[in-house]
Amino acid sequence: MIEDHSVKSDRPAKMSARNVNVFYGQKQAISGVSIDVDMDNVVAFIGPSGCGKSTFLRTLNRMNDTIAGARVEGQITLDGTDIYNPDMDVVQLRARVGMVFQKPNPFPKSIYENVAYGPRIHGLVDGKADLDAVVEQSLRRAGLWDEVKDRLHESGTALSGGQQQRLCIARAIAVDPEVILMDEPCSALDPIATAKIEELIHELRGRYAIVIVTHNMQQAARVSQHTAFFHLGQLVEYGVTSEIFTNPREVRTKDYITGRYG
Amino acid sequence: MSVAAIAFLVIGLGLIGWLSARTRAARFAAAADTAAGAAGRPHSLPFYHGWYVALWATVPALLFLAVWGWTSPALVTGAVLDTPAAALPESGIERGALLAEARALAQGKLAGAFNDEAAALAPAYRAAQARFDGIATVLALILAFAGGAYAFTRVRPDFRARTRVERAVMATLLVASLIAILTTVGIVASLLFESWRFFSMVSPVDFLFGLRWSPQSAVIAGQTNQFGAIPLFWGTIFIGAIIAMVVAIPLGLMSAVYLTQYAGPRLRAWMKPALEMLAGVPTVVYGYFAALTVAPALRDFAAAVGIPGASSESALAAGVVMGIMIIPFVSSMADDSITAVPAAMRDGSLAMGATQSETIRKVLIPAALPGVVGGVLLAVSRAIGETMIVVMAAGLAANLTANPFASVTTVTTQIVQLLTGDQEFDSAKTLAAFALGLVLFVITLLLNIVALRVVKKYREAYE
Numbered sequence: 008m009i010e011d012h013s014v015k016s017d018r019p020a021k022m023s024a025r026n027v028n029v030f031y032g033q034k035q036a037i038s039g040v041s042i043d044v045d046m047d048n049v050v051a052f053i054g055p056s057g058c059g060k061s062t063f064l065r066t067l068n069r070m071n072d073t074i075a076g077a078r079v080e081g082q083i084t085l086d087g088t089d090i091y092n093p094d095m096d097v098v099q100l101r102a103r104v105g106m107v108f109q110k111p112n113p114f115p116k117s118i119y120e121n122v123a124y125g126p127r128i129h130g131l132v133d134g135k136a137d138l139d140a141v142v143e144q145s146l147r148r149a150g151l152w153d154e155v156k157d158r159l160h161e162s163g164t165a166l167s168g169g170q171q172q173r174l175c176i177a178r179a180i181a182v183d184p185e186v187i188l189m190d191e192p193c194s195a196l197d198p199i200a201t202a203k204i205e206e207l208i209h210e211l212r213g214r215y216a217i218v219i220v221t222h223n224m225q226q227a228a229r230v231s232q233h234t235a236f237f238h239l240g241q242l243v244e245y246g247v248t249s250e251i252f253t254n255p256r257e258v259r260t261k262d263y264i265t266g267r268y269g
Numbered sequence: 270m271s272v273a274a275i276a277f278l279v280i281g282l283g284l285i286g287w288l289s290a291r292t293r294a295a296r297f298a299a300a301a302d303t304a305a306g307a308a309g310r311p312h313s314l315p316f317y318h319g320w321y322v323a324l325w326a327t328v329p330a331l332l333f334l335a336v337w338g339w340t341s342p343a344l345v346t347g348a349v350l351d352t353p354a355a356a357l358p359e360s361g362i363e364r365g366a367l368l369a370e371a372r373a374l375a376q377g378k379l380a381g382a383f384n385d386e387a388a389a390l391a392p393a394y395r396a397a398q399a400r401f402d403g404i405a406t407v408l409a410l411i412l413a414f415a416g417g418a419y420a421f422t423r424v425r426p427d428f429r430a431r432t433r434v435e436r437a438v439m440a441t442l443l444v445a446s447l448i449a450i451l452t453t454v455g456i457v458a459s460l461l462f463e464s465w466r467f468f469s470m471v472s473p474v475d476f477l478f479g480l481r482w483s484p485q486s487a488v489i490a491g492q493t494n495q496f497g498a499i500p501l502f503w504g505t506i507f508i509g510a511i512i513a514m515v516v517a518i519p520l521g522l523m524s525a526v527y528l529t530q531y532a533g534p535r536l537r538a539w540m541k542p543a544l545e546m547l548a549g550v551p552t553v554v555y556g557y558f559a560a561l562t563v564a565p566a567l568r569d570f571a572a573a574v575g576i577p578g579a580s581s582e583s584a585l586a587a588g589v590v591m592g593i594m595i596i597p598f599v600s601s602m603a604d605d606s607i608t609a610v611p612a613a614m615r616d617g618s619l620a621m622g623a624t625q626s627e628t629i630r631k632v633l634i635p636a637a638l639p640g641v642v643g644g645v646l647l648a649v650s651r652a653i654g655e656t657m658i659v660v661m662a663a664g665l666a667a668n669l670t671a672n673p674f675a676s677v678t679t680v681t682t683q684i685v686q687l688l689t690g691d692q693e694f695d696s697a698k699t700l701a702a703f704a705l706g707l708v709l710f711v712i713t714l715l716l717n718i719v720a721l722r723v724v725k726k727y728r729e730a731y732e
């Protein structure tokens with residue numbers, strides 16, 4: 008008897024994907040993925056490398072548009088609106104669905120300028136005082152303020168790797184997004200920096216819908232409430248994290264979690 | 270035997286040495302193989318033994334011949350002068366002429382003699398030449414044999430011929446690179462020397478800070494204060510560093526941005542080479558394009574809108590065409606540096622909801638800026654050294670003016686003016702060309718050093 012531990016939430020889904028296929032040229036990288044993401048639960052994507060986690064994550068803020076030859080089929084909605092409809096403004100979408108990358112990629116500008124970048128291009132602030140406030144608030148939320156408040160005008164690239172990644176999170180937060188996508192945000196970091204990011208994810212939960220790709224199953228178990236297991240471009244299993252790790256329904260999930268492959 | 274014939278002989282000996290050493294080495298290699306397997310194999314392949322012997326046979330002998338070819342004419346002449354037949358005039362020029370004639374007679378390059386003295390000297394010349402050639406042949410062959418034999422005795426299974434040959438290869442490469450450096454040093458030395466002679470006639474202060482340039486009258490009136498080079502440097506900077514850059518920087522940068530960010534791969538595949546082809550157009554073609562097409566059009570335009578001082582040779586014409594010429598320098602450097610900005614930067618900006626042009630303006634170009642600046646500095650140094658366009662289109666009048674429609678002249682144009690035609694090589698007028706060249710050299714050198722520094726620092730930032 009398979010027990011049901013499918014995902015349920017009190018609030019309606021923030022983002023929903025239905026039957027999504029992604030192709031790179033002729034090659035299909037994602038087939039038939041349907042998933043819901045809500046504000047209350049951090050979602051972790053796990054699966055062996057090359058299974059399409061990043062590809063699927065990028066469909067959620069249309070970053071695949073920047074890859075020549077990439078094509079997305081199916082429906083993805085944000086608050087019920089199809090994000091691939093022709094009227095959708097990608098600039099608006101990406102302001103609402105922010106992204107943090109695998110390798111910290113602060114701009115070669117000052118810490119302040121890095122965080123101010125988004126509010127400036129989206130015209131979110133009036134005047135210097137307002138901008139200062141947004142920068143401070145974002146850095147505080149990213150847990151970086153105390154470390155950098157005395158050197159806001161030094162280069163963002165001079166920070167340590169973990170600080171750079173938190174700067175990138177602050178940069179994403181600064182435009183006040185609704186969803187934050189993180190693609191293996193800790194894979195380039197040491198354990199202490201990783202712990203800080205994980206703690207930060209806990210703090211951000213509830214304020215933003217968060218999706219995190221990770222190859223580290225302990226990390227998925229620590230930070231997420233829901234886990235999606237991908238394999239060969241398919242969503243094999245999606246459920247409550249504790250259930251997925253203790254009592255997976257699918258053999259493939261179980262094999263992966265017990266380290267049979269990956 | 271001539272030096273060339275001896276050289277061939279030596280090379281022939283080298284070939285023989287190569288073959289015999291290789292054969293010998295191959296023989297003991299084969300023996301070792303059957304006897305002891307891989308462990309007992311000789312250190313080097315037979316082929317390296319061959320090269321080792323060939324190098325020893327040829328290199329010392331050829332070096333000797335090179336030195337000989339350089340010194341022997343003097344030795345021969347010395348021997349001729351020692352003969353009793355050499356009753357020569359005192360005057361150096363006549364003496365030289367006679368000796369040259371005698372040499373030509375002796376070598377059979379002249380059918381008959383103009384001067385009897387030369388005819389009398391010819392046999393002595395011939396004899397001396399034959400004697401020295403004989404000596405050279407013997408010495409070269411001895412060297413070749415001795416070198417080859419020495420090397421051949423060392424061809425043994427445990428001899429490390431490969432190491433020696435590799436060392437010889439390295440030495441050859443070193444010499445090749447030294448040649449370029451030594452040439453540069455020689456050029457700088459000659460520039461320094463001639464400039465020093467110039468500055469002993471004209472005060473460096475007058476030269477570097479003087480406002481009037483008029484070398485012609487300086488010669489006629491015997492004055493020295495007409496060598497003020499400021500108008501020339503102003504003209505050079507006005508054309509090469511201001512007008513040309515106003516054209517080249519925006520166009521080069523924008524085409525690089527288009528090519529790297531917007532153009533599809535197919536468009537880029539032909540547009541980039543087409544743009545770079547601009548760099549392959551001979552400068553003289555740009556020169557007459559500037560002089561015959563652009564300059565008259567600009568003059569007519571200036572006259573039509575009533576700009577005073579418009580001339581048919583203008584700074585603007587030369588500068589604009591020069592700017593077009595160096596677009597490829599700027600664009601290919603900018604292209605490289607924009608491409609070198611990690612894709613993560615671009616993705617980071619796009620993921621924030623920045624548009625493509627915001628990403629380019631606010632992230633890519635600032636990140637690529639040092640590389641772009643380096644490219645621009647290299648382009649400036651190229652532009653201020655450029656000669657053909659300005660000679661044809663900028664004019665000769667050393668005006669100190671900021672009117673782009675007026676005629677100005679540049680350092681390179683004046684160097685051409687000073688050195689073409691009949692000139693004595695020790696007048697201040699001619700030597701001024703070297704002083705100008707020296708200053709130009711120093712400026713472009715500094716620009717290049719700064720540019721390379723900037724570019725290098727930039728590369729390090731992303732690697």
Ligand SMILES: Nc1ncnc2c1ncn2[C@@H]1O[C@H](COP(=O)(O)OP(=O)(O)O)[C@@H](O)[C@H]1O
Pocket residue numbers: 031036054055056057058059060061062063074
């Ligand atoms: N830009 C691309 N062009 C073509 N194929 C790609 C591209 N990016 C990823 N892929 C392919 O899509 C598949 C899924 O990749 P990805 O989403 O990066 O996997 P994951 O993040 O799970 O390791 C892989 O087979 C990969 O080779």
Ligand SMILES: [Mg+2]
Pocket residue numbers: 060061062190
């Ligand atoms: Mg990935």
